[in-house]
Amino acid sequence: MSEALAPLPRTVRFGVNHTPRQGWFHSWLDLDLDAVGEDLAAIAAIGADHVRIFPLWTLLQPNRSLIRSRALDDVRAVVDVAAGVGLDVVVDALQGHLSSFDFVPSWLTSWHRRNMFTDPEVVASTARLVGELTDRLAGAPNLLGMTIGNEVNQFSASNHPDPDPLSPSQAEAWTRTMLDAAEERAPGLLHTVANYDAAWLLDDHAFTPDQSATLGAATVVHSWVFDGTGQRYGGRSHEVAHRAEYYLELARGFSRDARRPLWLQEVGAPRNVLEEADVPWFVERTVANVLDCPDLWGVTWWCSHDVSEDLADFPPLEHTLGLFDAQGRLKPAGAAFRDAIAAAAEAPSPAPRGTAVELAVGEDPLLHRSAAAPGGSVFEAWMEASRAGERPTVHVLREHAQARAGDSRTGGAAATRAAR
Template sequence: MNHPSPSVPRLGVNYTPTRGWFHHWLDFDDASGMDSLRRDLDSLAALGLDHIRAFALWPVFQPNRTLIRGRAVEQLGQLVDAAAERGLDVAVDALQGHLSSFDFVPSWLHSWHRRNMFTDPDVVDAEARYLETLAASLADRPNFLGMTLGNEVNQFSDKPHPDPDVCTYEQAGQWLERLLTACERAAPGRVHTHSEYDAVWFQDGHPFTPAHASRLGRMTTIHSWVFNGAAQRHGRTGTGTVHLAEYLIELSRAWATDPHRPVWLQEVGAPAPLIPAEHAAEFTEATLAAALTCQDLYGITWWCSHDVSRSLADFPELEYGLGLLTAERALKPGGRVVADLAARLKSDPPPPAAPRRTALVLDAGAEDTAPLRSVCAPGGTYFEAWMRLAAQGVRATAVLAGRAQDPGHLAARGITDLIHPQDVG
């Protein structure tokens, strides 16, 4: 089924509850907890956003391999219904999995019960049942966008994770296809996706590959974080920093088989101290403006809605201040930038982004596995050449070397000019 991008990209936020962070699921039935949830959603609707991304904590929802808690599933439905009352659509992530440096893995997967989440047949069956249960419970709700399998679950598969669930490229693809099929079976036609952190684009030998990201699921999802070396090399206002999200969107197109595959900028944020708080609004405005020049952009979902409360311990320092609003729901400068953009998108919608005529040719090795993809990382020859073009005002896309001589492929994407990294001055 084809899912074209909307005429105007969607604009939303990754929802981080102010009361208890994602541990709010443990107190969901508490009256003050529901009141806090509603006030959180009111504060997001007031920004003019059209959707949120919500996260189920996997051990809370499926504490035993054969037990999916019915009450937790009902509570997820209540969250989606509360969002609908405020005009907000909801995308749901299931396998959490990994959030803000913490791993949330059910007890039946580690220590005495150690199993591989990607390859153990019983575990994969249980994951499929869980995803299918959540998707089926939401399928009839008009404001349910679809499932994302989990948040950056690829980090469990390889270094630098301290205890990885090792798998091969083939096994990663089989896992993704099995779970995406379960979501589609339960809620046909919705936007079912998977998400990875940027090892998928940058880390040689990583089992989750650009081909997986750009071909499986209804659309490609991008998680753009400038602490990956971009801001360290290019500085707070450098081209390689404020154009990182745009770059990743265009990089993903090199592997896509659909020339108009939608791309969802599913996570992007302004992490301190690389982006100091007093400069967050400037970074937010520049990053969003660059991303909106990309064709077939489905939407942008900022990380995150509200700051993490300082009453909660042991988060990396940068995680506490990423919200558009404070933990007390006060609007921050970056939140004002997003709210202003939401208003402009509604009152004066921009014309659809034009195709990018210039493409930088990428050789990352074999197309399916991209064994040389580290050239795409900050400091890599491809990354730095693309950013030099951007600094010169050239809005380039990416094309694989093996497709650069295919006139049909180039024509389908509107590409008329090819540049090689070694030719970029």
């Protein structure tokens, strides 16, 4: 195993995923820039330096051959408002899924059903949207980059009610096409792919860890303790407090670039596994623990504002995830995040990590990812080492994976430890 590189001096970026307090993402239908500005000023006031915003695909491209110029102008206007309060912006270029609701344009549904990832006309039209949106934003000095969707990979998942099936090679080709469309219009920015954790933990998922850890300018993770961590170990457990840190180290294990940035692009405090009184503890511990991960680019909290109770059919937790309530008042979670940002300014750069927990995946990307999921052998070994104070990381072991195959949740995939 190669010798660990010395840590580089770094400043971690802190941001917030913006959920508009007025009208949620439906507010793009009748954009109120004054209300947006109030939201963004409140975010800046707690010490955040960037926001991630989510224009809806259905509004940007209501027909496969129609990209609405006015809708692109609206996105640029929000980016400019953010600049006015000192915030940089990341723009999600494809919004197919948000907070349990799908926003897939009508030209991909019912009588017009096509595979969004593999149909050549659909892929070309979608890439055109990514390119034209990026082009409209490229001159903004506060544009950090584009993200490709918000967990759009969920549309391919085997547990989706109406999946768009594809192979890993097709998933990689689609991702490259979308990222290239952004890079061509705004070269050198932080263009990334925003997959949810099935890419890392679901054995049969076509979007793979290797794709997330090699494509785009940074490796993005979305860490949610309602993935079984909170249910299995308890809301105030060591596993819950260290879940995001573990996920970042798992992501690092798949990187082929020793200095590739890691971005905790989504992390939140779900009240379906956390008691309200434990939320400030969770915010503080999560941030403090991920700061011990070398090469951390930033932490972007989910989310800015609670979803209003006036809106129907959301899962109950969506009405509670904000740092601010639906009236714009700072919540204890927001105060904890503000304090964590301030404390991070005094945090030292992390030393190289210690113990390496091995994850055997082989060259076949469909092998043994579930060993890394909550309850899996790799997850358990990492947490055991963490409790012992060993500051573990993950080493992805590709050799001999076939010979070591077995029940990945009971130790069939390697979970041995070796000093780095």
